Amino acid sequence: MVLFSCGCTTAQEGVSATPNIEQAPATTAALEPTREVEVQPAPPIEGVELKAPASSKLVSVDLTRDDGEVWGAIRRGFAIPDVNGAAVKSQTNIWLRHRGSLEAMLQDSEPYIYYIAKECEKRSLPTELALIPFIESKFNPHARSSSSAAGLWQFIPSTGQHFKLKQNEWVDERRDLVASTRAALDYFTYLYEMYGDWQLALISFNWGEGSVAKAIQKAQDAGREPILRNLDLPAETAAYVPKLQALKNIISAPKQYRVSLPDVPNAPYFVAIKRKSDLDLRELAKMTGLKLEEFRQLNPGLKQPVLVASQSQTLLVPIDKADEIKSSLKNYKPPTRKPGRSYKVRKGDTIGGIAHKLKVSVHSLMAANGLKTHSVLHVGMDLTVPGSASRTDWNG
Known part of the structure; x- marks a missing residue:
């Protein structure tokens, strides 16, 4: 049973696939270009030996250095050991067969990816984690799966509650950029401290740490070392690390794969405005002449076009329009009737x-x-x- 799951879809029980994955050196190396175009964290199962983290300092990267665009800054923070093999080649082919969709998805990440990478830097976490929403939600904060997982990181309701993500008539913080990223990085930190292995942490994020612990136990019972390539995994989970590696390779050498990375500045996209009173975003859009969709894009956790101060006191706005919005708010009169x-x-x-x-x-x-x-x-x-x-x- 999956006790903890954040994946877009739930792997079917009983469907296993041993990934064709080989460990590669820790340095990132691109592949040869292809020609084919009340839930609680489950404790480790008794008897399962897990590695301890080698150091509390996981990775160090300075996103404040001006590379002109965010992709170079993210590449500098790659720290999860590489894998290679047939599974990675297969996932690379899948990304490249849909090159147009991949490039559109990369463009869609612009409002969010600098912030997520910066949060990884603050926590000394590998910047590969900033790429996980490509896999989970295609960087669509409104994405919702058949298992009711929602948001960039695809938290299911119970896991969202465990990580204190508010879910009610007014807000769903599983879709909120700031709140859900905090929860996702908390979860990844917990998983890494549990296993001391980023690849095991990644598949646990997808499949659940209880299920991974059982797979480790099964491998040890069979006399196999409990590492990724020795675990019997569902097909979706077996593809998770190769899929991330393929995307990592493409971002590391986009010209080699004939992929155009969008020009996303290595700088904040938005700023936060604090509010202590309710705010109707439809009225604010009229006052500023901005499209309502611009507010929705950065505040996807709001289920209605109203910021209810009792539920949320932070409005994210585009940094290049912040002064105009702040000026308009000086003349804004909160609604006399409370929204709820x-x-x-x-x-x-x-x-x-x-x-x-x-x-x-x-x-x-x-x-x-x-x-x-x-x-x-x-x-x-x-x-x-x-x-x-x-x-x-x-x-x-």
């Missing part, structure tokens, strides 16, 4: 008890907060109280 009320869960609360206390139906309370009959309430969780405002959407 919230309730903070206390010890001993139940959904039925809260509904009775707030004089709302259990069904409406659950619907407003995306809760199911099996959902678990956590102390401190913010619930939206239904019925205090009509629901709107980004097109309204």
Whole structure:
């Protein structure tokens, strides 16, 4: 059973594939150009020997050095040992067969990728992790899988709750750039500290650390060293590291693969504006002459075009338009009617008890907060109280 999963899709149980992967030296080397165009982290299973991190200093990279574009800065921070072999070649061919889509996806990453790479640098994490949203969501913060995973990093609801990502009528922080990146890098740090191996951390992010620990146990029981190429993995998970390696190779030598990397500056794309009162983004768009979609692009965690101060107090705006937006906000008058009320869960609360206390139906309370009959309430969780405002959407 997958106890913890952030992948776009869930691997089918019983489908295994041993990846054709060979360890390569730690330095990045491109391939020859192809001609083909209440969930808790699972503790390690008893008896499984895991490597300890060699050092608390994982990697050092300075993104403040001016390379002119972000890709050079990201390349300097590559630190996960390379792999090669047939699986990497196959994944390279897949990327290159859809070269147009790949280049469009690289362009779509512009508003977000510098920030994610910078967060990796702050934590001394390999910058390969900044490429994971290409695999998980094609860098689409509104991406949603059949298993209800959402956002750039594709957190499922329960994992999002574990990492304190708010999910209610007004916000879904699994889609929020800042909150979800914090959660994803927290999770990767936890996984690396658990295994002392980045490749095992990567497949655990996709398959779940409990499942990977069982695969390690199985390999050890068979007398095999518990490393990536010796594990029996589902097909999707077996392809995860090769897929990242192929993308890493392409970004390392784009001309060799005839791929055009977009000109993404090695500089912040946005700034954060703090708000203590509610803000209707439709009104702000009219005041500034900006398109509503520009606000949505940087604030995908907002489920409605309203920033509710009780739920979120940070608005991300394009850095080149920040002064204009700040000036407009000086004349902005918050709506007199509150968009909604919230309730903070206390010890001993139940959904039925809260509904009775707030004089709302259990069904409406659950619907407003995306809760199911099996959902678990956590102390401190913010619930939206239904019925205090009509629901709107980004097109309204």
